[in-house]
Amino acid sequence: DGGITQSPKYLFRKEGQNVTLSCEQNLNHDAMYWYRQDPGQGLRLIYYSQIVNDFQKGDIAEGYSVSREKKESFPLTVTSAQKNPTAFYLCASSPRLAATSYEQYFGPGTRLTVT
Amino acid sequence: QQQVKQSPQSLIVQKGGISIINCAYENTAFDYFPWYQQFPGKGPALLIAIRPDVSEKKEGRFTISFNKSAKQFSLHIMDSQPGDSATYFCAASTRKAAGNKLTFGGGTRVLVKP
Numbered sequence: 021d022g023g024i025t026q027s028p029k030y031l032f033r034k035e036g037q038n039v040t041l042s043c044e045q046n047l048n049h050d051a052m053y054w055y056r057q058d059p060g061q062g063l064r065l066i067y068y069s070q071i072v073n074d075f076q077k078g079d080i081a082e083g084y085s086v087s088r089e090k091k092e093s094f095p096l097t098v099t100s101a102q103k104n105p106t107a108f109y110l111c112a113s114s115p116r117l118a119a120t121s122y123e124q125y126f127g128p129g130t131r132l133t134v135t
Numbered sequence: 136q137q138q139v140k141q142s143p144q145s146l147i148v149q150k151g152g153i154s155i156i157n158c159a160y161e162n163t164a165f166d167y168f169p170w171y172q173q174f175p176g177k178g179p180a181l182l183i184a185i186r187p188d189v190s191e192k193k194e195g196r197f198t199i200s201f202n203k204s205a206k207q208f209s210l211h212i213m214d215s216q217p218g219d220s221a222t223y224f225c226a227a228s229t230r231k232a233a234g235n236k237l238t239f240g241g242g243t244r245v246l247v248k249p
Contacts, residue, residue, distance in 0.1 A: 024178075026178075051234055051235065053234075053236075060144075060242070060244075061241060061242070062141075062224060062239040062240055062241040062242050063179070063224065063237075063239045064239075065236060065237075068234045068236065069234075070234050076234065078236070110178050110179070112178075114235055122167040122169070122184075122228045122230075122235050122237070123169065123181055123184070124181075124235075124237055125181070126171075126178035126179045126180065127178050128177055128178050129176070129177065129178045131176075
């Protein structure tokens, strides 16, 4: 099955610890994205990557870091510098050069709780 | 700042009724307007999308209406069913945006009562 996988589904961490969220896609998509979703709110873009070894900050990048060493993988690290890390994190991908390249396909999400 | 404003924040509709969600945008460069459906604890899924060269697009019970001059678009869910209970997000993008970034509305939580 083609799709986007995120692991784990639930993640618990103590305040002050860095944590890495996994995102893998086998859709052969060029672009990948990380969003943060807070209760009752829309999706806010954290980072995005259009190609391997390249990524750009989104609207709320402070306290987060990413890497894109492989086309199919785009892990997100939530650092201790992120003031309010508890949220639902969503990874998405998009075929960058296709005619319908605006379409983004989302993974199932990781709910991170930091106490 | 690019924004997409979505209303209402929530709505309740009886089974068989029509759910209507509205979105307004500011950036006239937007040229792609998708709607996403999200069930609790799941990632959003693309429901239907429209480009500004058409005024309406219908897929099954879901219809997007687009008003370019008013910079508004809306989602109509006809014959609403309890299984349609979810949060719906409108979004917009432009080919001028780096990385084909989507700008999302705040979401509408729809509850369909049986």
